[in-house]
Structure formats: structure tokens, C-alpha cells
Amino acid sequence: MLKVNNIETWYDLIRALHGISFEINQGDVVALLGSNGAGKTTVLKTIMRLFYDAKTEQPEKGTIEFLGTPIQRRDTSAIVKMGIGYVPEGREVFPELNVLENLLMGAYTRNDKDGIQADLENVFRHFPILRERTKQQAGLMSGGEQQMLAIGRALMSRPKLLMLDEPSLGLSPLLTHEIFQIIKNINEQDGVTIFLVEQNVNMALKYAHFAYLLENGRIVRADTPAVLREDEDIKEFYLGIA
Numbered sequence: 001m002l003k004v005n006n007i008e009t010w011y012d013l014i015r016a017l018h019g020i021s022f023e024i025n026q027g028d029v030v031a032l033l034g035s036n037g038a039g040k041t042t043v044l045k046t047i048m049r050l051f052y053d054a055k056t057e058q059p060e061k062g063t064i065e066f067l068g069t070p071i072q073r074r075d076t077s078a079i080v081k082m083g084i085g086y087v088p089e090g091r092e093v094f095p096e097l098n099v100l101e102n103l104l105m106g107a108y109t110r111n112d113k114d115g116i117q118a119d120l121e122n123v124f125r126h127f128p129i130l131r132e133r134t135k136q137q138a139g140l141m142s143g144g145e146q147q148m149l150a151i152g153r154a155l156m157s158r159p160k161l162l163m164l165d166e167p168s169l170g171l172s173p174l175l176t177h178e179i180f181q182i183i184k185n186i187n188e189q190d191g192v193t194i195f196l197v198e199q200n201v202n203m204a205l206k207y208a209h210f211a212y213l214l215e216n217g218r219i220v221r222a223d224t225p226a227v228l229r230e231d232e233d234i235k236e237f238y239l240g241i242a
């Protein structure tokens, strides 16, 4: 479904991604793991083409194909319209807008009223709390509620592929479990392919079908959770089991 081939992304003179390649198969939950500064967020921003202020086009090299079409030089709104949803790190909901307004912002590329209403119902099915809070100002919600709203907003573009940057960041273990369960439901019930960036390796390996490990801008491992869990280096450095 998504084919990333040999991409290089730079921040001025710093090369953040050193020619990385990977694939995401339709229907899977795929995790991108790695420690702070490995380049995980940069991978997602490169796919969404969120480098407005860069002096040169990013990625400088390589190609990104979504459903067979090269997208590495498309605008972000076109990429959303093609079917990639994005939940950025730290949620970034519109704090002054209420819940319903935030959700409708997620449908800005669409004009099919009935479809939008049906998707709104679907979001409320996954996140009943958002239905109860439609009029609440988003900036006043808790971290977990804002994460739910950010995921709900991304669903409103009716994505085929949903990319999430650290959905567990700053959440309690209980809420993290809840969020991961909902992500699993979105994958299984709605048929949305999931690409998940996580520092919480333990949780990610519980829910993913396949995982890539990124270190210093390079993919160093690509395997199933079952294999990665038994890997001595991963146990020691990422799972804290010596």
C-alpha cells in the first residue's frame, strides 16, 4: 500500500534520514520503533510532505508510492485526499475550537455531506466521550481526550492509511491500553491500515503485525513482533529486560 524507497531527508546540513526503505501492506498495523531522535517523526513528516520552511525539497532523494502513485512531490492536502490520515505528536488539536468544530476540520477536503455525517457517527462509536462533549472547547480537555479527538479528526478524512505519532505520549498505562484497543478496532472494524510511531516498544509490539526499528536515521531491523520480542538487543535496550 505504501512503498518508501531510499528516502533521504535533511534539516539544512543535517541528514536525518539516510536512505531508508520500507513497505506497509494493506490491512496491517505496522510499528516504527526507535529511541529519541532516531528520526521517527521525520519519516511521518516526509510522507505527509510537511516541510514548508525547508530550503530544498524534502525528501532530497528517493520515492514514496501510495497505492502505486508517487506522492513525494504532492501537496499535503492532496496526500490527505488520496487517503492518508495523520495524527501528529502532541495531538495539536485546535484549542480554541470545540470538539465538533475540530472534527469537522478533519473533513475539510470533502464535500459529501451524508458521508461526513456517517463518519462523524463512526467517530462517536469509537469515542463515545466525544459525542458527550461536542460543545467543549478542545484546549480544555485532558491529554487522553485530546488524543481521542486528534484520532477522531484524522478519521474524518476517511483515511485508508492512518499514521499516528506517539499516541501513548504522556498518557497513563490505563489510557494507553484504551487508546491502543481503539486503534486495533479502527484497523479491524473499519479496515484502516495503521502506521504507528512509538517509543513504548512493549505496547507497540503487542498490537503490531510487523515492526521496523529505526536508529540514527537508518532502518536496522524489520520483523514480526514475535521475533523482535525474543531479540536480545531489543530486550535489553527497548524492553528493559536483560
Ligand code: ATP
Binding pocket: 011, 014, 016, 034, 035, 036, 037, 038, 039, 040, 041, 042, 043, 199
Ligand atoms: P522523538 O521521539 O524524540 O520525537 P524522533 O525519532 O521522532 O524523536 P525526529 O524528531 O524525527 O526524531 O528527529 C530526527 C533528527 O533530526 C534528530 O537528530 C533531531 O534533532 C533532528 N531534527 C528534527 N527536527 C529538526 C529541525 N526542525 N531542525 C533541525 N534538526 C531537526
